[in-house]
Amino acid sequence: MKEISKAELKQIKAGGVGLGIMIVAGVIFIIGVIDGYVRPLKCN
Numbered sequence: 001m002k003e004i005s006k007a008e009l010k011q012i013k014a015g016g017v018g019l020g021i022m023i024v025a026g027v028i029f030i031i032g033v034i035d036g037y038v039r040p041l042k043c044n
Helices: 006-011 019-038
Strands: none
């Protein structure tokens, strides 16, 4: 196995979720919470 230098280590990009997607997911979650509070539906 080859040891990675610090310069090569800094070039590695993670496969994480982008900030925009996280913001959209948060907004959708908040909308769902508000919707559930305003008009609660019974489970069938």
